[in-house]
Amino acid sequence: MVMASSPVLHGLRGVIEGLRGEAGFLYIAKARELARRGVEVISFGVGQPDIPTFDHIVEEAKRALDERFTGYTETAGIVELREAIADYLNERYDASVRADEVIVTTGAKTAIYLALASFLNPGDEIIVPEPSYPAYPEVARSLGARPVYVPLKWSPGSGFSLDVASVEEKVSPRTKMVVLTNPHNPTGAVFSPRQVDELLDLARRRGLIILADEIYDNFVYEGEFKSVLTHSDWRDYVLYVNGHSKTFSMTGWRLGYLVVRSDVARKLTRLAVNIYSCAPSISQRAGVAALKGSWEPVRKMIEEFRRRRNVIVEELARIPGVESYRPQGAFYIFPSVEKLLRETGMTSEQLVEHILYNKGVVMLPGTVFPETAGKNHVRLSYAISVDKIRKGLARIKEGFEELLTKTRK
Ligand SMILES: Cc1ncc(COP(=O)(O)O)c(C=O)c1O
Structure with a gap:
């Protein structure tokens, strides 16, 4: 029998209708379509290293499979992984994290979700420095909370x-x-x-929670990086x-983690079990090898x-209409194209x-991060080879020059 109207269609909460997808994925799909038509596409779009997962990590995953380590695990993650994460953070940041303060998640995104869903009530506000990775404000909105944007200070040359x-x-x-990425x-x-x-x-004085996302903490090229865990x-x-x-x-592999005081971790694990049961068992074993094995490939x-x-x-500095700077970390650059x-x-x-x-x-x-602060900017990810970077930027330069010549005529 066909229903007169679909409750699945009409029952959708308004906030869900209004959510934006991660636009990065949209442009990547467009690029794939172009590549299918035979165009040699160079992508500064993707937010992942182009280097394959290191061999010793893959080997451990194979061992886990051979041993049929393929069932559910504890929701918060296997104890070896939680201990390895705590050891890593303590060695690096002298943070005194304990294994029972770590919840392993299916990627950092699920850690963000778990954190926001556990603390934000409808009507609460979350301050998001903008431009921003879009997941925090979008998840907040889905929960009925309100993102309040604060623009980062931009100055050409210094970033x-x-x-x-x-x-x-x-x-x-x-x-x-307040979000701190x-x-x-x-x-x-x-x-x-x-x-x-x-x-x-500020958080201490005003009784606020800091959602600290340090997923790029190893991608620091200069300057001093200070983890919140050093407090x-x-x-x-x-x-x-x-x-x-x-x-x-x-x-x-979908492996991330949330660190939170142990009494709260226990409560959040009750939500986690109802969302994803546990992170993939094979990935967790591989994740232990990643942390405990050689860091030489990371270096x-x-x-x-x-x-x-x-x-x-260097190359961006030669492109007309672009004002850039020297980013100190992650693998993105967000130059201004305002003049162009x-x-x-x-x-x-x-x-x-x-x-x-x-x-x-x-x-x-820039507007996909996620509203207006980036409207005069574009994001380029340099997780591609130097050859591709040079070739891609040469094409961008040509494109920008053509546009300027056309408008100046
Ligand atoms: C700041 C930030 N946080 C979290 C994530 C998500 O990481 P994962 O793939 O582990 O979910 C990303 C991915 O681009 C990111 O840039």
Whole structure:
């Protein structure tokens, strides 16, 4: 029997109708379509290292499969992995994290979801420095909470910084949480230890939670990176997110983690079990090998990314209409194309589409991160070879020059 109207269609909550997908994935799909038509596409779109997962990690996953380690595990993760994560964080940040303060998740994204779903009530506000990785505000909105954006400070030449005084101006009686992504996606900024300290001090003074996402903590090329976990009272106000996706090039393995004081971790695990039961058992075994095995491949990868960062900075400086800077971390750069947009009358979306369809190069428009602060910017991920970076930027340069010549005629 056919129903007159579909309750599945009409029962959808309004906030879900209004959610934006992660636009990065949209442009990647467009690029794939172009490639299928025979275009040699160069993509600065993807947010994952191009280097395959390191051999010793894959070997451990194979061993886990051979041993048929293929069942459910504890929801919070196998104890070997939670201990390995705690050891890693303690060695690195002197953080005194215990294994029972770690919840292993299906990627860092699930850690973000778990954190937000556990703390945000409808009507609560979450302060999001913008531009931002879109998951925090989108998940917050899906929960009926309200993202309140604070623009990062931008200056050509020196890049993006966090002005804690302007964060404080946005604190209201409804503010529950502040997001700190460090190193930062999409700008590649590494916030200074002073900025981190000031933000944590604000949280302490105003009784706010800091959602700290440090998934790029190994991708730091210069400057000093300070983890929130170095603050000895982190347990009182920090929800800490990290994971294996970027550091060990394990994006498809879906392995991330949330660190939170143990009494709260126990409660959050009750929500986790109802969402995903546990992270994939095989990935968890591989995740132990990643943390405890040799870090030499990670070091090599970071050196390669440093080289790429230097090349992209150098090459972008030669492109007309672009104002750039030297990002200190992650593997993104978020230059301003304001001059080009002003001269051509284009939006950053139009510019990105134009370059995609005329030059076969993928960039992401700044407006997908996620609203207006990035409207004069584009994001380029340099998780591709130096050759491709040079070739892609040569095409972008050509495209920008053509656009400028056309408008100046
Ligand atoms: C800042 C940030 N947090 C979290 C994630 C998600 O990581 P995962 O793939 O482990 O879910 C990403 C991925 O791009 C990211 O950039």
